[in-house]
Structures are given as C-alpha cells and as structure tokens.
Amino acid sequence: MSAPGVVVLDFSEPINIQLSRAQVVTPVGRTLSAAGLSSEEIEVPISGNEFGVYSVDWTTVSAVDGHVLRGSFVFGVGVSPVGTGEANSAALGLPDMVLALARAVEFGALLLAIGLLLVRQLASYPPRLTWVRGPLVGALAVGFAGGVAVVAGESMSAAGGLSPGGIATYLSGGEPGYARLLRLGFEAAALILAMLGVRRVTILVLAAITALAAAGHAAALRPAAPAIAVDAIHLASAGLWAGGILALAAIRGSGGWRSPESRVLLKRFTPVALIAFSLTALTGLLQAVEELSSPLDLLQSTYGNVLAFKLVAVGAMLPLSLLAWRRLRPRPRLEAAIILVVVSASALLAAFSLPPARLAEAEAGLASPESALALPQPGDLTLGGSAGDSVVGLTIRPGKPGQNTLWVYAMPVSGEAAAAQRAVRIQVDGRDLSARRCGPTCATASASLTGGESISVLLGTRHDVAGFKLPQLPAPDGTAVVQTLQRAMHQLSDYRIDETLGPSSQPLRTLYAFQSPDRLSYQLSTGGETVIIGSVRYSRSTPTERWVAESTLPIHVPDFAWDSGPIQDARVVDAGEPGGEQVVSFFEAPYGSPVWFNLVVDGQGLVRQAEMRARGHFMDQRYFDFDAAFSIVPPVVSDRNPARLMPSAAPQPAPISPIRKPASIN
Missing domain, CATH: 2.50.20.20 (outer membrane lipoprotein receptor (LolB), chain A)
Structure with a gap:
C-alpha cells in the first residue's frame, strides 16, 4: 500500500539513450516522463504516494539493430487493477504491417535486380541471347523507393513522430543508423549507374544487400560479423535463385519457354539456381537456429508461425523448379508468384523486434550470481537503512555467533551507474573491514560477530552513513x-x-x-x-x-x-x-x-x-486512533469550501520519533 519511489525498467540489450523513453501516469492524471538513464535502464522517479492505478508506457530503440520495442503495464497502490502483467510488442500493429509491406517491396525489387544481373550475364555467353534485357532500372528504382519508405518509417517510429531532431539522432546515433544510410546510398548509386547505362552495378547491389543485413536481426547477435555475413549470403543467394526466377518471369521470350532460345537460357540458369538454392537453404537453416529457441517455436510463437508458412511456400516451389530443371514444363510466372509470397513472409519476419531466441534469452537474463548474494536468502538476518539518498540493505550470513559474511546492497535514486561510482566502506564498532565490490550495487566483507555490534556503511566521498545495531545472534524468528x-x-x-x-x-x-x-x-x-x-x-x-x-x-x-x-x-x-x-x-x-x-x-x-x-x-x-469510530464522508462538491473532513475532535498528530530499538534506520 505504498507507491514506489522510482519505476525502473531494465532491458536485456543496449538501448539508444536519447530515443528510448518511458512515462508514468499517476492516479490523479499527472504524467511523469524520463529518457534512458543508461544503456540498459530507464528510470522514472515518482513523487508522492497517491492511491489508485498507475500506468506505465515505454518505448525503446535498440542500439544494436535499431528496432523499436514498445510495452505497457499497470500497477496499483491500495487497489488491485486488472491486467497488471506487461504487454509488449510481440504482436505486430498496423504501423508494423505497413512497414513490412514497404520492406517486401524493397526485398522483392533487390532480388529481382540481382536476378536480372545474373540472367543478363548468362545471356552474354556465346551464343548471345540478344532478346534478354529486363527492367533493371525499374527494379532498382522500386527498391530504392521501398528502402526510403522503410528507413523513413523506422526513423519516425523511433523518434516518436515527424521530429527532424529525433530522426537525425536515429540515423546518426550509431551502427544501426549508419547501416540504413549506407543501404540507401548504395541503392541510389546503383540506380544512377544503371540509368547512365553503366553495366557493372553488381557490386553496389551486393553492398546494399550487406547493409540491409547489418540493419536486421543479425546485428543483435554476438559476435555480429558472422551473423551479418550469413544473412548477407542468404540474401545474395536468394537473389541468384529466387531473383533469377523473377527475372525469367519478367523477360519471357517471344516463343515461350519451350522455344530453343528460351531453353538455352534455362539450361544456363539451372546449375546456378541449384547451387544458389542449396546455399539459400543452408544459410536459412543457420538463421533459424539463431532465431528460434527450439523447434516448438514454429508452433508456439507468431514469429515461428510466419517462418513455418514461409517454409511451406518454399516447399511448394520445389515441384515447379524440378519441372523447370528437367525442362519438361517451365512455369516461371507461377514460381515468381510463390516467390513474392515468400518475400512477403520474410519482410514480415523482419518486422518482429525480438525473434523467439532473443526473447527467451531476455527472459532468462539474471544478475551475476555474486551480485545477487547481496540480497537476502531464506534464513538470513537482513536489516534495512539509508545513507543520503541511497537505500542500504545489510545481510548477515549465516547470522550466528562466529565468522560471518556481511553483504551490503546500496542503491541511490540515480541508479546502478551512480552506485558503481560510489565508494563503499564497512565498519564494525568503528573498525574498518576489508571490503570489496561484488557488483555495481554490492559490497561484501567478513567479520567475527557475537551480537550487539554497531555496523556502519559509509558511501561516497561525503561518507553518508547507514547505521545498524545488531540484535543478539542468532536473531529469533519473527x-x-x-x-x-x-x-x-x-x-x-x-x-x-x-x-x-x-x-x-x-x-x-x-x-x-x-x-x-x-x-x-x-x-x-x-x-x-x-x-x-x-x-x-x-x-x-x-x-x-x-x-x-x-x-x-x-x-x-x-x-x-x-x-x-x-x-x-x-x-x-x-x-x-x-x-x-x-x-x-x-x-x-x-x-x-x-x-x-x-x-x-x-x-x-x-x-x-x-x-x-x-x-x-x-x-x-x-x-x-485504532478503532476510534470516526467517519469519512463525501465532501460537498460546490463553489463553497466544505468543512474539513477530519472530525474536529481528532487529536493532532505528534511528530514521528525515530524507532528507539536496535537496527533502527538512520
């Protein structure tokens, strides 16, 4: 029945401090806001102790891959609100779906561009197939437009709206922003060279694909470089295989796919497609291992459901590809339609901020074992106090006469980062112990105790003191x-x-x-x-x-x-x-x-x-005034001031005196 002094939101991976934010709305409608305090924490101080429901909304921007994650929850002081559990953005909203559509356009256009470059190269071998051209400029233009839409949407989502300063911070605030700018730069350069008739734009398209991988889920894995490389190879090989099929659908010859010239092109494309498909499947399997915590995620998570649908769509293409490989009845346009479904599923997967494996890793994240020892374990003797603006917890283990380990938990209002900068001294009856740090908020020392000692914890250069008077050891069960x-x-x-x-x-x-x-x-x-x-x-x-x-x-x-x-x-x-x-x-x-x-x-x-x-x-x-039989009545809601609610005979409160007993809080 007491409001917390601060709402602390801890995150499992680094966040963009400038763009990550949270707000708390109190029961009386006051809005308290705060930005990121550190790379893994947002704190919103709460003043007052109002009774009712508090709502918390937070938005974070990942510092490793640029994804935006949102969540909300409520808690009550003196009341029991419904739905106190946390809600986050595991489910995709309408803005995410719109971004996924733009991303599908970009993905599909880049794959088509790679496929067209491949088919043009195959057609240049003797005998040359002069009828093979394809809309390369159009594909690059659509890809660039889709990329601009995706980056603009992500930037506005991270900035909380159409804020030039916030968008600039997102795009210039670290590797995720740089990867997005480079991607657009490579796409624009490839488009310009293609419009000028320069044939060798392949390197720029592959660079755009690599930058695209660096702006996705792979960037959040550690080490990031191999994961980004796997993702880039997956996209490039998909461009050779799936993009090649899209290109074939776009440049169908006048005699159809059963004409001699078309069969020559299919014959040249088939071995490349088989190798590219194998490489796409292998790298896709590696990605699935990285992004799924178990095969059950395919059935038990939305992300897994979309991935399973993508796998089914790829499987539906295999019979058609087999017919084309045997050159019995090529159906590139039908295959291209299925590829567009696969591309859409891939774009939808990229819209998820946290794949199941990262979500499971976040939920399993725990404090370091030694640091956790600063908090009481069952059977411990633990006392609470304060020094300056820091709460100080003193835990004595095992809490019996003889040698004991003293564990100190010290947390200021300003959080763990500030706690780590403050020196901690531990004294027993005025004698300094040899204390060592065991974490940002943790210090520990050993001492021989009998009970009745005075223990002081001194913090920082000002030596703010939390004093404790030990009871008899072992302290009786309460x-x-x-x-x-x-x-x-x-x-x-x-x-x-x-x-x-x-x-x-x-x-x-x-x-x-x-x-x-x-x-x-x-x-x-x-x-x-x-x-x-x-x-x-x-x-x-x-x-x-x-x-x-x-x-x-x-x-x-x-x-x-x-x-x-x-x-x-x-x-x-x-x-x-x-x-x-x-x-x-x-x-x-x-x-x-x-x-x-x-x-x-x-x-x-x-x-x-x-x-x-x-x-x-x-x-x-x-x-x-226990059971004093007073009454609390509604005030008069009018222009005139009502009488005071407390009965006039109520005794005036006396000053609160400090608890005189041992273990008092200074």
Missing part, C-alpha cells in the same frame, strides 16, 4: 510476531497514519484516515487533499479550491505498506519487555525491487511505528 500483527491490524475498522516520505530536502508529510471497507482521506503538507469513497475520488490541490470528483477503482481497507509482497526473513531484533513493545524486521521484493521494513509492535499486536526503506522511497509512519 514469523509468529508477524502473524500476530497481521491478525490484529487486519481486524481494524478504522485507524490513522501520520507519514513522512523522503528522501528529499523537504520530506512530504501526509495525514491519512482509513475506514473499512473502502474509505480513505488524506491531507498533504503541500496543501492537497483527497477523499476516496467506494469508486469515487474527490480531490483538490489546495484547501481553497473546489473539489473535483472522478471515478476510480475502490480501495480495500484495511491494507498496509507491507501487504505488497510476501514477507521474507522476519526476525525479532528487539524482544523488549514481556508483554511490551518489540521490533520486528523483514524483507520483501514487490515488483522485483528490494524493500526492508522495521515495525514496532505493541503487546496487542498493533503496529505503532513502521519504517520502510526502498530505492527512492524512505517512509516513516506512526499509527494511532
């Missing part, structure tokens, strides 16, 4: 305390919370009132007020403004900050006096982000104070 407090707190009918939220030079203070089953009011130190009753939200920015009513998802009361995820590694860090207050600490990972809690629990199981430490979200809460 599961029973957590179960007791959960029962007591979730039986409440109404209660209030006085909350301070940081990190900030001026922390946000909020006074909440909750009434079951679905009523909430809160007043911000900045002057804003909100009331939620059922499915209606009333809000205003200042006490003198009119109330604005709008629909919302109903909240569930009671609900608490620690209800966001499964509670892990609960430990009693101060047992206190029998029947008195005790302190329990535990860890959660809602939405995959680490969060530490420290709760002061009284003898009845009621939480009196709570501290929550997460990245960009340092929250201190004081709970009071």
Whole structure:
C-alpha cells in the first residue's frame, strides 16, 4: 500500500539513450516522463504516494539493430487493477504491417535486380541471347523507393513522430543508423549507374544487400560479423535463385519457354539456381537456429508461425523448379508468384523486434550470481537503512555467533551507474573491514560477530552513513510476531497514519484516515487533499479550491505498506519487555525491487511505528486512533469550501520519533 519511489525498467540489450523513453501516469492524471538513464535502464522517479492505478508506457530503440520495442503495464497502490502483467510488442500493429509491406517491396525489387544481373550475364555467353534485357532500372528504382519508405518509417517510429531532431539522432546515433544510410546510398548509386547505362552495378547491389543485413536481426547477435555475413549470403543467394526466377518471369521470350532460345537460357540458369538454392537453404537453416529457441517455436510463437508458412511456400516451389530443371514444363510466372509470397513472409519476419531466441534469452537474463548474494536468502538476518539518498540493505550470513559474511546492497535514486561510482566502506564498532565490490550495487566483507555490534556503511566521498545495531545472534524468528500483527491490524475498522516520505530536502508529510471497507482521506503538507469513497475520488490541490470528483477503482481497507509482497526473513531484533513493545524486521521484493521494513509492535499486536526503506522511497509512519469510530464522508462538491473532513475532535498528530530499538534506520 505504498507507491514506489522510482519505476525502473531494465532491458536485456543496449538501448539508444536519447530515443528510448518511458512515462508514468499517476492516479490523479499527472504524467511523469524520463529518457534512458543508461544503456540498459530507464528510470522514472515518482513523487508522492497517491492511491489508485498507475500506468506505465515505454518505448525503446535498440542500439544494436535499431528496432523499436514498445510495452505497457499497470500497477496499483491500495487497489488491485486488472491486467497488471506487461504487454509488449510481440504482436505486430498496423504501423508494423505497413512497414513490412514497404520492406517486401524493397526485398522483392533487390532480388529481382540481382536476378536480372545474373540472367543478363548468362545471356552474354556465346551464343548471345540478344532478346534478354529486363527492367533493371525499374527494379532498382522500386527498391530504392521501398528502402526510403522503410528507413523513413523506422526513423519516425523511433523518434516518436515527424521530429527532424529525433530522426537525425536515429540515423546518426550509431551502427544501426549508419547501416540504413549506407543501404540507401548504395541503392541510389546503383540506380544512377544503371540509368547512365553503366553495366557493372553488381557490386553496389551486393553492398546494399550487406547493409540491409547489418540493419536486421543479425546485428543483435554476438559476435555480429558472422551473423551479418550469413544473412548477407542468404540474401545474395536468394537473389541468384529466387531473383533469377523473377527475372525469367519478367523477360519471357517471344516463343515461350519451350522455344530453343528460351531453353538455352534455362539450361544456363539451372546449375546456378541449384547451387544458389542449396546455399539459400543452408544459410536459412543457420538463421533459424539463431532465431528460434527450439523447434516448438514454429508452433508456439507468431514469429515461428510466419517462418513455418514461409517454409511451406518454399516447399511448394520445389515441384515447379524440378519441372523447370528437367525442362519438361517451365512455369516461371507461377514460381515468381510463390516467390513474392515468400518475400512477403520474410519482410514480415523482419518486422518482429525480438525473434523467439532473443526473447527467451531476455527472459532468462539474471544478475551475476555474486551480485545477487547481496540480497537476502531464506534464513538470513537482513536489516534495512539509508545513507543520503541511497537505500542500504545489510545481510548477515549465516547470522550466528562466529565468522560471518556481511553483504551490503546500496542503491541511490540515480541508479546502478551512480552506485558503481560510489565508494563503499564497512565498519564494525568503528573498525574498518576489508571490503570489496561484488557488483555495481554490492559490497561484501567478513567479520567475527557475537551480537550487539554497531555496523556502519559509509558511501561516497561525503561518507553518508547507514547505521545498524545488531540484535543478539542468532536473531529469533519473527514469523509468529508477524502473524500476530497481521491478525490484529487486519481486524481494524478504522485507524490513522501520520507519514513522512523522503528522501528529499523537504520530506512530504501526509495525514491519512482509513475506514473499512473502502474509505480513505488524506491531507498533504503541500496543501492537497483527497477523499476516496467506494469508486469515487474527490480531490483538490489546495484547501481553497473546489473539489473535483472522478471515478476510480475502490480501495480495500484495511491494507498496509507491507501487504505488497510476501514477507521474507522476519526476525525479532528487539524482544523488549514481556508483554511490551518489540521490533520486528523483514524483507520483501514487490515488483522485483528490494524493500526492508522495521515495525514496532505493541503487546496487542498493533503496529505503532513502521519504517520502510526502498530505492527512492524512505517512509516513516506512526499509527494511532485504532478503532476510534470516526467517519469519512463525501465532501460537498460546490463553489463553497466544505468543512474539513477530519472530525474536529481528532487529536493532532505528534511528530514521528525515530524507532528507539536496535537496527533502527538512520
């Protein structure tokens, strides 16, 4: 029941920092936007702690192959929105289909150009076949036009519209853009030379094919050079085989394909076509191995379905090619029609941003094993704190008297890149340990512990300090305390919370009132007020403004900050006096982000104070007025200011005092 301090989007491969972007829309309609923070991360800071549904939309531009990927998801604070899972661009939209059509035109025209160059060369052998010409200039012109349409569409998609600056950034921001510009340059040069009657344009067409491969999926594989070479050979050999068939369909002789001259051309073309077909099939198989995670992808993924359809279409050509090879009944125009279907399927495959193999690789991507050890494992003693604007998690393993390994997780608001630049020191009772880094956000050291030691984590040149007072070792299991407090707190009918939220030079203070089953009011130190009753939200920015009513998802009361995820590694860090207050600490990972809690629990199981430490979200809460029988009513939506929602007899909130127990958060 607490909003994250920052929404972090991590990506499995490098992104274009300038063009990749994300935005978060809060429950009250505020839009928070951010560009790429690093080559693999976008972060959107969230200020405030509004209840309701947050929507996240993101767009990334790959820095390795230039493809654009989009996604969206929602999450709720105090509510349970439908469809919280992530949606990405695995399915092709209308713009992708339009680009695929333009790409099919470019592919087909380039293949035809290669085929025409081949057939012209074959016709030049003695005896010369003077009737063999074909529309080479037309093919190159159509290919260039298709290429311009594809590159323009990709550039506008990456830039988010017709933005000259964004388009220039996309085309000049790295290898993907350079490959696209070179492709257009080679296509234009080949067209100009063909129009001038220069016969040897083959090298330029092959260069355009290579640049086309460098702008596709092959560029994202590692190492990229062999993959691009395989893709380029696949396209060139397809040009000799499939493009040759397209050329034959375009230059049919006056006597038909059973005339002696036509049979001479077929005889010359057949051995080249057989070799080219074999090479196309071999390189196509290599591509399939690279792009499919398993043969089941042919049935279980859209990409695989399109690839399977392409294979079926190629298979349908084999009987026709056999007839042409035996020169029994050549049908080049029918073969050409099937080739156009194959080309369209290839263009559709190129429109997918992530083939199944790369998608599976992305989903399987995990942090390095040692870096992951900085986060708690089952059975660990883990405590949370803060130093400056960094959340600091301290995990003691095995958490028993004797030699222990101390694992420190330190993450500032500005992210991993900033964390990696900050020095980390670990002290036990003022004595420096020999600490070493185990990742951008991880440091570790060893020490002999007995319990009761003071541990300090110092960050950066300013030596921001997170201090921890260890409990007795081993710390008692806190599961029973957590179960007791959960029962007591979730039986409440109404209660209030006085909350301070940081990190900030001026922390946000909020006074909440909750009434079951679905009523909430809160007043911000900045002057804003909100009331939620059922499915209606009333809000205003200042006490003198009119109330604005709008629909919302109903909240569930009671609900608490620690209800966001499964509670892990609960430990009693101060047992206190029998029947008195005790302190329990535990860890959660809602939405995959680490969060530490420290709760002061009284003898009845009621939480009196709570501290929550997460990245960009340092929250201190004081709970009071349990079952005080107050009422939250709708405000008057009129020009006149309504009376305050909190009953006049309500006690004024006292300042939140720091938790006095061991393991307190400094």
